[in-house]
Amino acid sequence: xxxxxxxxxxxxxxxxxxxxxxxxxxxxxxxxxxxxxxxxxxxxxxxxxxxxxxxxxxxxxxxxxxxxxxxxxxxxxxxxxxxxxxxxxxxxxxxxxxxxxxxxxxxxxxxxxxxxxxxxxxxxxxxxxxxxxxxxxxxxxxxxxxxxxxxxxxxxxxxxxxxxxxxxxxxxxxxxxxxxxxxxxxxxxxxxxxxxxxxxxxxxxxxxxxxxxxxxxxxxxxxxxxxxxxxxxxxxxxxxxxxxxxxxxxxxxxxxxxxxxxxxxxxxxxxxxxxxxxxxxxxxxxxxxxxxxxxxxxxxxxxxxxxxxxxxxxxxxxxxxxxxxxxxxxxxxxxxxxxxxxxxxxxxxxxxxxxxxxxxxxxxxxxxxxxxxxxxxxxxxxxxxxxxxxxxxxxxxxxxxxxxxxxxxxxxxxxxxxxxxxxxxxxxxxxxxxxxxxxxxxxxxxxxxxxxxxxxxxxxxxxxxxxxxxxxxxxxxxxxxxxxxxxxxxxxxxxxxxxxxxxxxxxxxxx
Amino acid sequence: xxxxxxxxxxxxxxxxxxxxxxxxxxxxxxxxxxxxxxxxxxxxxxxxxxxxxxxxxxxxxxxxxxxxxxxxxxxxxxxxxxxxxxxxxxxxxxxxxxxxxxxxxxxxxxxxxxxxxxxxxxxxxxxxxxxxxxxxxxxxxxxxxxxxxxxxxxxxxxxxxxxxxxxxxxxxxxxxxxxxxxxxxxxxxxxxxxxxxxxxxxxxxxxxxxxxxxxxxxxxxxxxxxxxxxxxxxxxxxxxxxxxxxxxxxxxxxxxxxxxxxxxxxxxxxxxxxxxxxxxxxxxxxxxxxxxxxxxxxxxxxxxxxxxxxxxxxxxxxxxxxxxxxxxxxxxxxxxxxxxxxxxxxxxxxxxxxxxxxxxxxxxxx
Numbered sequence: 001x002x003x004x005x006x007x008x009x010x011x012x013x014x015x016x017x018x019x020x021x022x023x024x025x026x027x028x029x030x031x032x033x034x035x036x037x038x039x040x041x042x043x044x045x046x047x048x049x050x051x052x053x054x055x056x057x058x059x060x061x062x063x064x065x066x067x068x069x070x071x072x073x074x075x076x077x078x079x080x081x082x083x084x085x086x087x088x089x090x091x092x093x094x095x096x097x098x099x100x101x102x103x104x105x106x107x108x109x110x111x112x113x114x115x116x117x118x119x120x121x122x123x124x125x126x127x128x129x130x131x132x133x134x135x136x137x138x139x140x141x142x143x144x145x146x147x148x149x150x151x152x153x154x155x156x157x158x159x160x161x162x163x164x165x166x167x168x169x170x171x172x173x174x175x176x177x178x179x180x181x182x183x184x185x186x187x188x189x190x191x192x193x194x195x196x197x198x199x200x201x202x203x204x205x206x207x208x209x210x211x212x213x214x215x216x217x218x219x220x221x222x223x224x225x226x227x228x229x230x231x232x233x234x235x236x237x238x239x240x241x242x243x244x245x246x247x248x249x250x251x252x253x254x255x256x257x258x259x260x261x262x263x264x265x266x267x268x269x270x271x272x273x274x275x276x277x278x279x280x281x282x283x284x285x286x287x288x289x290x291x292x293x294x295x296x297x298x299x300x301x302x303x304x305x306x307x308x309x310x311x312x313x314x315x316x317x318x319x320x321x322x323x324x325x326x327x328x329x330x331x332x333x334x335x336x337x338x339x340x341x342x343x344x345x346x347x348x349x350x351x352x353x354x355x356x357x358x359x360x361x362x363x364x365x366x367x368x369x370x371x372x373x374x375x376x377x378x379x380x381x382x383x384x385x386x387x388x389x390x391x392x393x394x395x396x397x398x399x400x401x402x403x404x405x406x407x408x409x410x411x412x413x414x415x416x417x418x419x420x421x422x423x424x425x426x427x428x429x430x431x432x433x434x435x436x437x438x439x440x441x442x443x444x445x446x447x448x449x450x451x452x453x454x455x456x457x458x459x460x461x462x463x464x465x466x467x468x469x470x471x472x473x474x475x476x477x478x479x480x481x482x483x484x485x486x487x488x489x490x491x492x493x494x495x496x497x498x499x500x501x502x503x504x505x506x507x508x509x510x511x
Numbered sequence: 512x513x514x515x516x517x518x519x520x521x522x523x524x525x526x527x528x529x530x531x532x533x534x535x536x537x538x539x540x541x542x543x544x545x546x547x548x549x550x551x552x553x554x555x556x557x558x559x560x561x562x563x564x565x566x567x568x569x570x571x572x573x574x575x576x577x578x579x580x581x582x583x584x585x586x587x588x589x590x591x592x593x594x595x596x597x598x599x600x601x602x603x604x605x606x607x608x609x610x611x612x613x614x615x616x617x618x619x620x621x622x623x624x625x626x627x628x629x630x631x632x633x634x635x636x637x638x639x640x641x642x643x644x645x646x647x648x649x650x651x652x653x654x655x656x657x658x659x660x661x662x663x664x665x666x667x668x669x670x671x672x673x674x675x676x677x678x679x680x681x682x683x684x685x686x687x688x689x690x691x692x693x694x695x696x697x698x699x700x701x702x703x704x705x706x707x708x709x710x711x712x713x714x715x716x717x718x719x720x721x722x723x724x725x726x727x728x729x730x731x732x733x734x735x736x737x738x739x740x741x742x743x744x745x746x747x748x749x750x751x752x753x754x755x756x757x758x759x760x761x762x763x764x765x766x767x768x769x770x771x772x773x774x775x776x777x778x779x780x781x782x783x784x785x786x787x788x789x790x791x792x793x794x795x796x797x798x799x800x801x802x803x804x805x806x807x808x809x810x811x812x813x814x815x816x817x818x819x820x821x822x823x824x825x826x827x828x829x830x831x832x833x834x835x836x837x838x839x840x841x842x843x844x845x846x847x848x849x850x851x852x853x854x855x856x857x858x859x860x861x862x863x864x865x866x867x868x869x870x871x872x873x874x875x876x877x
Contacts, residue, residue: 404563405600405659409614409666410590419617424604505606505644509623 038112039268040093043067049092050074051265052082056225058248059095059118062263066118077223078185080463083108084470086268093265097123097244099157099201100186101264106159108468114265121263123189124245124255125206125238128231134254137238140212141256148208153259156188156201164188166199166207173216180206181230181451183241184221185464190241192221192461194294196302196453202240205258220371221461222451228253233365286471296462303458304479306372310454311441311487314376318383318440319433325388326395330417340388347385353446355382360450375447379440386436394429395421430498434491438484445480455479514539514670514701515560520569522555529555531725533569537670542702544712544733547722548748553705554597556722557674560703561585561592574669590618593663597675599655601647601662608634608643611662619666626665633661637691653684657691664695671695673704709749713737721745751822753780759798760813761806766798773818780820786827786876789858790818793829793872796858800851802833805842812836827874829859834868843870 040046046067053059055075063073074091076082082094087110095118096104105113127134155163182190182198190200198219210217220236227239231253243249244261291297325343328336347355356378364374398421406416448457459476466472515537522530529552537543545553558564560571562578562585571578576588602610611630615621621629634640637657647655656676663671673692677685689711696702696715706712712719712733719736721729721744729736729745740746755776757769773794777787794816802814812835819828836842843852855861859872 399598399600401596401598401600402602405594405596405602406614407563407585408561408589408592408594408596409663410586410618411614412586415617419613420602424602427604502646507606507609507612507623507627507644510627 037270038114039270041115043116046070046093046265050090052076052085052091052094054079054082054095054224056228057095058246059263062118063095066116077225078460078464079104080185080460080466080468082266083111083468084463086111086266089268093267096264096266097189097242098262098264099123099189099259100242101266103157103188104266110269111266112269114267116265118263118265121261122245122255122257123202123259123261124243124249124257125202125240126228126231126243126249126253126255127238128234129252129254131237131254133237134256136213137209138256140209141258143212144208149205149259152201152204152208156204164193164199166197166204169207169210169216171211171214171216173214175213175215177216177218178210178238179236180217180219181227181236181239181241182219182221183224183227183243184461186224186242187465191464192299196299196461200241201259202242206238206240220451221453223448223460226449226451229361233361235361235365286466286468289466289468290462290471290475294465296465299453299458299461300455300475300479303453303455304483306447306453307441307444307455308483310372310375310379310444310447310452311437314379314383314444315437315440317376317380319387321380321384322387322391325384326391329388329392330413344385344388347382352379352382352443353449356446356450371451372447374450375444375452379444379447383436383440387433390432390436391425391429394425394427394432397428398424426498430494434488434494437491438488441484441487442480455483512539513537514574516570516572517560518570520556520559520571521567522552522559522564523567528725530559530566533726535720535727537701537703539669539701540699541717542696542715543704543718543720544716545703545705545720545722546707546709546712546736546748547720547728551723552725553722554674557594557672557703557705561589561594561672563594586618590666591668592670592672593660593666593668594672595656595659595663595674595676597679599647599652599659599679601650601655601659603647606644606646607639607650607658610647610658611665614662615665629665630661633665634658636664637661638687651684652680653687656680656684656688660688660691660695669701671700671702673702673706675705675707677706677708709737721748723748750825752819752825753822754820755818757816758813759802759806759816761809761811764803764806766795766803769798769816770795776818776820782820782827783876786874789874789876790827790829792858793855793874794818796851796855797829797831797870797872800848801842802831802836804847805833805836809836809838812838827876829872829874831870832868833870837866837868841866841868 040049043066047069048071049067050072051063051067051070052074053063053076055077057075060073064070076085076094079096079100082091083104085091086094093114101113105111125137127137182200182202184190184192184198186200188201190198190202193199198221203219206217220230222230224241227241227243228249230236231239239253244263245255245257249255291300325340329340356375359378360371360374402420402424403416406420407413411420444454445456447454448460453461455476459472462472513536515535517533517535520530520533520535522528529550533556545556547553555564559566560573560578566579569579573588574591576583578585578588601607602613605613608627608630611633612623612626615626615629616623631640631643634643637660639654639657639661642650642654642658647658650658660676676692677688680688685708689708692704692711693715704711704716714733716733718730719733720727721736721740721742723744729740729742736745737749740749746752755773757772759769770791773791774787777790782790798816806812806814812833814831814833814836817830819830833842855872859874862871862873
């Protein structure tokens, strides 16, 4: 047999296979835990340990009050992230309310509820400070009988998932529609159900009140930390999703207290080493949980779609902006040049995520524009500045003699630019724009910060339900990998067709 | 009838003034070669004519249109003027034939088929029909320049401007381009050629302009310019005369330094060994036996020596100016140095001497 070097494709498939294997092994790791006692039972045992809480929660002082010499208090964006960190040993306990915490402990092998409570409070629905609506909602809430409230609590904290659906909004809605910002990763209070709709105790409680007020409710899911800004900026009337009332929070919003809450800690099980499921059984269970249960593949698929649409639209729009700026630069007037300088400087100096958040929470705060459109606008503005730089550099790489030769033949400046200079610059800027676009595609993963459910966010949502982090993360990683490869190939076709045209030496309109 | 009328053309840059108050009239059918040292505004003149450069002042009227006027239809004027650049400037993303077709379609509104026929015809004219579907980077320098000429000709211009068309070429490729230009010059097309190819200028031009120091220094027929230039600058340029100069004075009479510099000059001019020796002997005898003793005797004054050597084996002339040393008789009329004068007479031929203190020798080269 001839000793041939391994081809590009072969090498790629080997790398992919190795990647998958590593992922599967990692995925299976959390399965090696069994039900047992909690690892820590008293506050003093938690001395010198690392404890986590969800981003946007004001409980650091409370934690330090009970465990004075805690090593560090860390903040994570969602409960599945903390679950993962706990199982990995990155943290030793994490702070949660009783409703969510108990469910996590029940669903997750290897995680137990710490036996001592850190205090009591209430769950609350947040309104903007001094909102006149709060009193109306409070009054409507009072009319709901105690029995109904308790039945609701039982329904959502119970084990029977089949009855956990929301009633239809079948009332008139004579008093309009209100917006509710809800967290989408805190089962059972507020989370994403089958087919991606937002459900939970909080949602149903809100609907009960809304029915009394005869208003319809539009829920928008987001990370916990994003809810308060939504209410404060006026994008949403109310925020809910396992929010526990604290003094600190009451300083910035007003609450409608609708259920009692207590603070607990989640810790690892003590010394659990038994493997209850086995490697492949665990794998198939993970697969089922991530894809099949509740039709979650649909969520991933729609996330993939959102990522693709966001990237393609903002890429196309951004390229247009880039060309627009190039055109403006050619006019070479003082105002235009200053504008370009300011525009480029602004976006070169800001992190992408900050641009998105400023657009969403400040500039478009009042406007009723879907978050995805804001994301597309944000990414397009950033891509515009980048594509301008790429095209401008490519243009300056074209020999000035080309323009002069065209002018000398009688071309106008505009024609010389379009027909002679720009086509030659294309050889330089097309591959660069392609690389920039692939970068943009990956960067859209931060769109979740402004409530867009893209591929990354879809993975987060699934993790919040399956209470395991590895498998969904690996799937998301793989999907991004495939997406970027496919897009790169597709865009590469442009180069290929240009090459082919060049090779064929056909003359348009003659051959 | 004049096609181009230039009046008072001045072009200034921040650090130089390549053109100062230039007047020029170009008549229909003239072939004008523009020669002169590098960096003296020849190319600038061409680029001003089709307004690739904006003149600082002056007017340029091309075929009845003042191109220096604000709002002049430059595109229309430029269509009447083909320009050929030193660096060819073929559109690198298009094949040779497309380079010729493109402007016809874009600017003259021809259909692709019409443009193709015309382009092929022009390529045939410059002998490159077989390279029609080559990209510029697949052509040699000479071929590129011929395509560039064909591209300009396909627009059927009234005037052709050549801006050093062969300066960027390998010596082996110069002739193929020159023969195309020669052929063109015979067709009655009005042409302006900036060139360093003296033979081309001599052979094809109806008029030759010598440009130096920001202006037209001398102009005339090729016979006048190349045969009997009136101006010293023209003469030096045309005959490619190089000079070595040294000034001796009572204070500074470093003969060793002087002879060292002379040796360098002879070497750089590729003089034969015999010729160089004769130059050395002539200079040495002239200074050591005639000029230095007189300098010492007077204790003041100076004497200037100059050796002029043309290229291609022209005559080599040694001149000396010493008016300050005439005090008390010409230093040559001195019976003390008979031997020196004899040697001097062997290596050089004394041409003329006046009584004002100059002497001129033609160095013998055989």
